[in-house]
Amino acid sequence: MTSKKGFCPETEMLVEFSAGVLGPAESICVSAHLHFCSKCREALLQLDQLGAKLLGEGEGEPSGKTSFEEVLSKIEFADEDVKMQSEPSDEKQVVFAPVVDRLMKHNLKSLKWKKLSSSVEMAQLETGQNVFEVSLHKICAGGKAPVHDHQGLEYTVVLKGSFSDERSVYREGDFILREPGQPHQPIGAQNGECICLSAQSAPIKLTGPFGFLMNKWLQIHPS
Amino acid sequence: MSANGSGAPKARSSKRTDKLSLLLTAVGNQDKAAFEELFKHFSPLIRSFSQANQHEGSYPGLHEDLVQEVMIKIWQKAGKFDPEKASATTWIYTVARNCRIDMLRRKSNTQHLPLENEDYWQETDENTPSSLLQQKRSEDKLHAAMDRLPHEQKEILRKVYIEGKSHSETSQELGVPLGTVKSRVRLALHKMQIFVPFDQQDGLIYD
Numbered sequence: 001m002t003s004k005k006g007f008c009p010e011t012e013m014l015v016e017f018s019a020g021v022l023g024p025a026e027s028i029c030v031s032a033h034l035h036f037c038s039k040c041r042e043a044l045l046q047l048d049q050l051g052a053k054l055l056g057e058g059e060g061e062p063s064g065k066t067s068f069e070e071v072l073s074k075i076e077f078a079d080e081d082v083k084m085q086s087e088p089s090d091e092k093q094v095v096f097a098p099v100v101d102r103l104m105k106h107n108l109k110s111l112k113w114k115k116l117s118s119s120v121e122m123a124q125l126e127t128g129q130n131v132f133e134v135s136l137h138k139i140c141a142g143g144k145a146p147v148h149d150h151q152g153l154e155y156t157v158v159l160k161g162s163f164s165d166e167r168s169v170y171r172e173g174d175f176i177l178r179e180p181g182q183p184h185q186p187i188g189a190q191n192g193e194c195i196c197l198s199a200q201s202a203p204i205k206l207t208g209p210f211g212f213l214m215n216k217w218l219q220i221h222p223s
Numbered sequence: 224m225s226a227n228g229s230g231a232p233k234a235r236s237s238k239r240t241d242k243l244s245l246l247l248t249a250v251g252n253q254d255k256a257a258f259e260e261l262f263k264h265f266s267p268l269i270r271s272f273s274q275a276n277q278h279e280g281s282y283p284g285l286h287e288d289l290v291q292e293v294m295i296k297i298w299q300k301a302g303k304f305d306p307e308k309a310s311a312t313t314w315i316y317t318v319a320r321n322c323r324i325d326m327l328r329r330k331s332n333t334q335h336l337p338l339e340n341e342d343y344w345q346e347t348d349e350n351t352p353s354s355l356l357q358q359k360r361s362e363d364k365l366h367a368a369m370d371r372l373p374h375e376q377k378e379i380l381r382k383v384y385i386e387g388k389s390h391s392e393t394s395q396e397l398g399v400p401l402g403t404v405k406s407r408v409r410l411a412l413h414k415m416q417i418f419v420p421f422d423q424q425d426g427l428i429y430d
């Protein structure tokens with residue numbers, strides 16, 4: 001595949017992201033993809049315009065307790081807080097994608113890499129939810145991950161380098177959804193290591209020869 | 224098309240001049256009278272925006288809390304509003320959406336969430352005058368097309384965007400198959416000329 005055509009999240013996901021309905025782990029994956037994909041960013045802008053139009057033409061519920069004076073008085077308090085925290089300078093260099101960088105607190109050393117096999121390492125990310133395990137996976141150049149399947153959903157976003165499996169080659173920014181019953185074997189590109197963001201909703205089931213051993217390592221540890 | 228065609232009349236600006244955008248700009252300059260007008264316009268909308276949401280984490284006083292939190296955020300951040308990039312309603316929609324999802328998550332989650340919803344968004348770089356103008360035009364088109372959407376399509380969009388329901392919750396509630404919900408959304412987006420890249424991939428992902 002030589003085309004620049006990338007893999008993007010399905011339409012429903014972008015719509016739910018724009019509507020603020022998508023769960024935190026899925027939102028992290030979509031956000032990471034957006035960093036790389038201007039087409040999805042463009043669509044998202046329009047989806048937000050759609051949400052705004054729906055909000056604006058709502059009937060509105062005029063009767064409520066909140067008075068303008070109340071809001072004004074709270075603002076005076078809140079203003080103090082804002083001054084205290086003052087804007088963090090957001091000009092940091094992007095390492096992976098802004099959302100991932102924030103999760104690792106802009107510090108590569110905060111990642112605790114664990115070896116899963118001779119060619120695959122994994123570092124968990126704290127996301128404050130336990131529906132999905134969110135982590136970074138690193139495959140060394142030319143490294144082969146074991147063939148495995150998932151009992152739940154797995155979202156993957158390539159953050160650096162590229163990898164391939166039976167179906168395709170995946171490059172930076174590509175967004176991949178695996179459903180149960182789609183065993184796959186990621187292979188890192190020859191020209192350098194590949195780092196992916198991954199969100200998994202249930203334990204991985206290994207189908208390869210080292211299945212027994214790997215299953216133990218790949219158990220999901222929601223954080 | 225070319226940006227430097229000397230004799231051509233100047234392309235119209237993407238700057239929004241509707242009343243709400245002018246008000247929000249004034250709020251950015253700490254204008255309290257303008258803020259009061261915005262409050263009158265948006266607080267009923269924000270209230271119904273959260274009342275419609277019956278999600279986990281929702282509680283009886285949520286809508287008043289949301290009105291307050293959104294209005295406070297608007298005051299604090301209005302200085303960053305740029306009418307060339309967005310209309311006031313779109314800008315306020317994103318603030319309200321982020322506040323609502325954060326409030327619901329805080330209430331339904333016992334764990335500390337390291338990110339606020341606005342952390343998922345990043346400043347876009349599609350800010351050249353021509354792309355901004357294009358965005359403004361697509362917004363105008365979208366508005367016109369939305370007024371002509373069939374009820375069954377618009378109803379679903381309202382469930383998702385205003386009531387905060389996922390596609391599958393919407394399908395259960397309306398007693399319509401999930402596939403139908405999804406295809407109605409796609410049809411509606413198509414009519415509004417919102418082209419989501421996934422739909423341009425011809426099923427590439429799943430072979």
Ligand SMILES: [Zn+2]
Binds near residue numbers: 038
């Ligand atoms: Zn995309």
